[in-house]
Amino acid sequence: MSLAADRASRSLRLTALTKEFATFTAVRSLDLEVPAGSFFALLGPSGCGKTTTLRMVAGLEVPTSGSIHLGDDEITYEKPYRRPVNTVFQNYALFPHLDIHENVAFGLRRRKVKDVDRQVKEMLALVELESQAKKKPPQMSGGQQQRVALARALINRPEVLLLDEPLGALDLKLRRAMQIELKRIQTEVGLTFVHVTHDQEEAMTMADTIAVMNGGVIEQMGSPAELYENPRTTFVANFLGQSNLIAGSVASAEGDVVRVDMHGNQVSIPAERAHARSGEGWVGIRPEKVLLAPAGEPIDAPGNHLTGGIVTDVSFVGVSTQYLVQMPWGQELMAFEQNTGRRAVLAKGTKVDVSWRPEFSFLLPASQDVNAGVLEEA
Amino acid sequence: MRRGRFTGYWLMLPAALWLALFFVIPFYSLLATSLYDPEGSVLTGYDVTYHFANFVDALDDFWEPLLRSLWYAAVATAICLVLGYVLAYAIAFKAGRWSSLLLVLVIAPFFTSFLIRTLSWKLILADDGFVVDTLQFLHVLGDDSRLLATPVAVIAGLVYNFLPFMVLPLYASLEKIDGRLIEAAGDLYASPSRGFLKVTLPLSKPGVIAGTLLTFIPAAGDYINASLLGSPNQRMVGNVIQNLFTSTGDYAAAGALSVILMAIIVAMVMVYIRTAGTEELV
Amino acid sequence: MVNARLSRRAALRGGAGVLLGGASLGVLPLFGSPDRKQDPDSCRARDLSASQKRLVVSNWPAYIDEDDDGYVSTLTEFEQRTGIKVDYTADVNDNLEFFAKVVNQLGSCQPSKRDMFMLTDWMAARMIQVGWLQPLDRTKVPNLHANLIDSLKGVGWDPDRTYSAPWQSGLSGIAYNKSKVKEVRSFEELLSRPDLKGRISLLTEMRDTMGLTLLSQGADPSDFSGDEWDDAIDRLRKARSDGQIRAFTGNEYIQDLSAGNILACEAWSGDVAAAEDENLVFVSPEEGTMIWSDNMLVPNLATHQGNAEKWIDYYYEPEVAAKLAAYVWYICPVKGAQEAMEKVDPTLVDNELIFPTAESLKTMHSFMALEEFQIRAYEGDFADVIGG
Numbered sequence A: 001m002s003l004a005a006d007r008a009s010r011s012l013r014l015t016a017l018t019k020e021f022a023t024f025t026a027v028r029s030l031d032l033e034v035p036a037g038s039f040f041a042l043l044g045p046s047g048c049g050k051t052t053t054l055r056m057v058a059g060l061e062v063p064t065s066g067s068i069h070l071g072d073d074e075i076t077y078e079k080p081y082r083r084p085v086n087t088v089f090q091n092y093a094l095f096p097h098l099d100i101h102e103n104v105a106f107g108l109r110r111r112k113v114k115d116v117d118r119q120v121k122e123m124l125a126l127v128e129l130e131s132q133a134k135k136k137p138p139q140m141s142g143g144q145q146q147r148v149a150l151a152r153a154l155i156n157r158p159e160v161l162l163l164d165e166p167l168g169a170l171d172l173k174l175r176r177a178m179q180i181e182l183k184r185i186q187t188e189v190g191l192t193f194v195h196v197t198h199d200q201e202e203a204m205t206m207a208d209t210i211a212v213m214n215g216g217v218i219e220q221m222g223s224p225a226e227l228y229e230n231p232r233t234t235f236v237a238n239f240l241g242q243s244n245l246i247a248g249s250v251a252s253a254e255g256d257v258v259r260v261d262m263h264g265n266q267v268s269i270p271a272e273r274a275h276a277r278s279g280e281g282w283v284g285i286r287p288e289k290v291l292l293a294p295a296g297e298p299i300d301a302p303g304n305h306l307t308g309g310i311v312t313d314v315s316f317v318g319v320s321t322q323y324l325v326q327m328p329w330g331q332e333l334m335a336f337e338q339n340t341g342r343r344a345v346l347a348k349g350t351k352v353d354v355s356w357r358p359e360f361s362f363l364l365p366a367s368q369d370v371n372a373g374v375l376e377e378a
Numbered sequence B: 001m002r003r004g005r006f007t008g009y010w011l012m013l014p015a016a017l018w019l020a021l022f023f024v025i026p027f028y029s030l031l032a033t034s035l036y037d038p039e040g041s042v043l044t045g046y047d048v049t050y051h052f053a054n055f056v057d058a059l060d061d062f063w064e065p066l067l068r069s070l071w072y073a074a075v076a077t078a079i080c081l082v083l084g085y086v087l088a089y090a091i092a093f094k095a096g097r098w099s100s101l102l103l104v105l106v107i108a109p110f111f112t113s114f115l116i117r118t119l120s121w122k123l124i125l126a127d128d129g130f131v132v133d134t135l136q137f138l139h140v141l142g143d144d145s146r147l148l149a150t151p152v153a154v155i156a157g158l159v160y161n162f163l164p165f166m167v168l169p170l171y172a173s174l175e176k177i178d179g180r181l182i183e184a185a186g187d188l189y190a191s192p193s194r195g196f197l198k199v200t201l202p203l204s205k206p207g208v209i210a211g212t213l214l215t216f217i218p219a220a221g222d223y224i225n226a227s228l229l230g231s232p233n234q235r236m237v238g239n240v241i242q243n244l245f246t247s248t249g250d251y252a253a254a255g256a257l258s259v260i261l262m263a264i265i266v267a268m269v270m271v272y273i274r275t276a277g278t279e280e281l282v
Numbered sequence C: 001m002v003n004a005r006l007s008r009r010a011a012l013r014g015g016a017g018v019l020l021g022g023a024s025l026g027v028l029p030l031f032g033s034p035d036r037k038q039d040p041d042s043c044r045a046r047d048l049s050a051s052q053k054r055l056v057v058s059n060w061p062a063y064i065d066e067d068d069d070g071y072v073s074t075l076t077e078f079e080q081r082t083g084i085k086v087d088y089t090a091d092v093n094d095n096l097e098f099f100a101k102v103v104n105q106l107g108s109c110q111p112s113k114r115d116m117f118m119l120t121d122w123m124a125a126r127m128i129q130v131g132w133l134q135p136l137d138r139t140k141v142p143n144l145h146a147n148l149i150d151s152l153k154g155v156g157w158d159p160d161r162t163y164s165a166p167w168q169s170g171l172s173g174i175a176y177n178k179s180k181v182k183e184v185r186s187f188e189e190l191l192s193r194p195d196l197k198g199r200i201s202l203l204t205e206m207r208d209t210m211g212l213t214l215l216s217q218g219a220d221p222s223d224f225s226g227d228e229w230d231d232a233i234d235r236l237r238k239a240r241s242d243g244q245i246r247a248f249t250g251n252e253y254i255q256d257l258s259a260g261n262i263l264a265c266e267a268w269s270g271d272v273a274a275a276e277d278e279n280l281v282f283v284s285p286e287e288g289t290m291i292w293s294d295n296m297l298v299p300n301l302a303t304h305q306g307n308a309e310k311w312i313d314y315y316y317e318p319e320v321a322a323k324l325a326a327y328v329w330y331i332c333p334v335k336g337a338q339e340a341m342e343k344v345d346p347t348l349v350d351n352e353l354i355f356p357t358a359e360s361l362k363t364m365h366s367f368m369a370l371e372e373f374q375i376r377a378y379e380g381d382f383a384d385v386i387g388g
């Protein structure tokens, strides 16, 4: 399969990109660089401006200000049909009057490419729809349509392929399968994929790089592990997985450790994970990093050690058990424990001690909203 | 189960009665008229003698207005299609919040009678009217030429009177088109004009088919436009039929001509639908 | 096996179709059109005139005087004098069109909902022939028999004026718009002058239009041969295919003439006067004019015949006739009206369009009576030209 772009693909760069609608600023001075050949995920809650950003890249929306570059070429105001960019639309937007073969051939025919039929056949083989070529889109299942939409965009070997929540409409099982499929195809063809989603798990499993977007701006950008382990904002900490955020004040910041006084407890945080150096802050720790032990019993991983917790809620979810522990200052902390069987599940009301390794915690400025990015229902 | 067996048929009854009353009986009556003994007269009465030669005679005598009707209707339909498409397209995609107002304006002529509307065209196109004066001033028309009593006026009248029948179905099918499909075409290297040809136009095909039929069929049978805006040289088959029925009282010829017109239209519609394809009419 | 069954089913279905089609053809005679002849003796209604002071009249447009400030019309005077409320409608535009309007009722002895209507001689003759009209009671219309002008007495189709009373007579000639075109003197000019091309109209009344055409071809409309008829029809057809003729019309030609859409036309004498447009001129063509009368007729099942007879008798009073004639400018069929005109409008006493002299009567022609088969043939030929 020789689908790789003929030219070496170039990186996509958005500079101070802004889109204002009549009464609403959907995208606010956005800067972004997508390296060539990467699988880039744009993650954010509904309405944060993901689609608007993609549409500006595709040329379907004219930016209010800022610029878009592909390598050294500026394409900010280029007509959509002149951009080496294709989109897999949120709703697929397959042409209902054309059969699958012609849907996929559409872009090639517009560019008067030779050898259309062979290429379409190969493309349909790639998405495993060879046998469906004569069907019309309405006669296909959601998953099949999604693959047609992908094939229709991919066959043009665009320098950048934009995918706007292509898996949003699929059920969980099909979605997982398609995620793997997409990733496989991307690796195979080596094109730049910009994948929009508001499913953080999807973003983390698929992307090389994730940009977390919120309210029209990029909050943080990096590899999935980097974003997860070292979030820079409360929004990222809460939106990407879950976090315990505990109020504290910086006691000292020397060398590569920041010490924080947290309701009378001293905890230490590695300097590279401390995004506040003085004053008040939020000490963050992921629930699965929080270790529990009945009061007085030793905790096997020594670190920051807090006493006086009481288990207030226990939910058993099979692979793990999720606890809520009320601390002396009143806050409830989440702790997820693998059900390794080494110890019986702790009962509600048990007095416990809490501990975590300092290198897993992070510190965020107190100016940020502690509840930003918390999923309503979770 | 026992009850259910016939309820379906009972439910069809109103429709069947309607059909019998307003289609089957008039149709048989017309068919009978076309087979009247041509020797009869309004005063002495007509017998149904299965005089099939009526059809041959009618074709022989009136092939000219018959062809003229089909020709005028075809030209009017083509003009309606172009004008109606532009109008419906603008209303569906460009008018924004004005679209409902514009739609009301499209059907507004229906608030007055067909006859009055056509008569007002007679005033508009009058030899001393401003349209003719302007066209003469611009040298589009010669100094002593005119619009009334020419094919132009008759076709203009047909276009005007039947344009709403074209616009409404076109609008209905254009309005249904998902704008994102057109964006998708643009994303897939189709220039706006290509996108129109390859996506918008084919998707509006049901509207095009419905609109052309709704325009062509009544236009081919129309007589008011020809009689008010045309001269005897523009008589259409509808005028002939009307004349035969009311003036000459030649029911046999009038009936035969009506049946011929109907048969031609049905045949044309069938061929048209077959070639234009209906399987996409969804 | 399966195929055999399938084809049997197809055959059955086809057979059923043929049967149904055959049966359909079989029912067609039910839709025949009946004989329209009626017997006025049996198809008559009880006369309610004594108890109902009403009268329903259908007439041609612009054919009667109307109230105007200070001027009391003849109709209003009639209502005042008799106490009869007249329901007057101008819904006769064309004899054949009106015939088509009433054929289904009168042809099957159903009420036409009218007590009286005014139709031209030949149509009146036809209706008498098929028995659609009620005879008038001679004793109730003494003025008619006393005052009818001699030239209208003893017509072949109603020698004793038993069924008909002339309302007005008129001439068919030419009218033109003098502000737009120079005088049109003959019918032949009308049919051929290049400056009139596409700007003339003719009447849909076959006897008027063909009468003038026959005259222009040198034939006598009251006595012509088949060949002469063919010549005349060819002449008319040629004018039509030359594009000389803009339209064949009923009464509505006069608006087109005023509006300038047509420059000249075949016209009825009184219409030009009624239009009150000083640019419009009526001309008796050099070849001669056609004269005709419209007749008051009482149809079968009219419920106010007595009132209708009162109306007829009223309009045959010379003073009333003069007043009407002064307004409509048609030929007055009432003896003594010319004298009465002295009081109404002295300028009209010698108006030839209202009171033709014996001299001018010679140039006025009537159309010959036609047999039913001739009517069919001639009406057919004419319809061909005007509508084909």
Ligand SMILES: Nc1ncnc2c1ncn2[C@@H]1O[C@H](COP(=O)(O)OP(=O)(O)OP(=O)(O)O)[C@@H](O)[C@H]1O
Binding pocket: A021, A022, A024, A025, A026, A044, A045, A046, A047, A048, A049, A050, A051, A052, A053, A198
């Ligand atoms: N044409 C428009 N006019 C006005 N506001 C708009 C327009 N298009 C989008 N918006 C607004 O801009 C914001 C961003 O919209 P966008 O479609 O980019 O969100 P999104 O991140 O793609 O959300 P989702 O995950 O729900 O698809 C929304 O608040 C939306 O209401």
Ligand SMILES: [Mg+2]
Binding pocket: A050, A051, A052, A090, A164
């Ligand atoms: Mg979106």
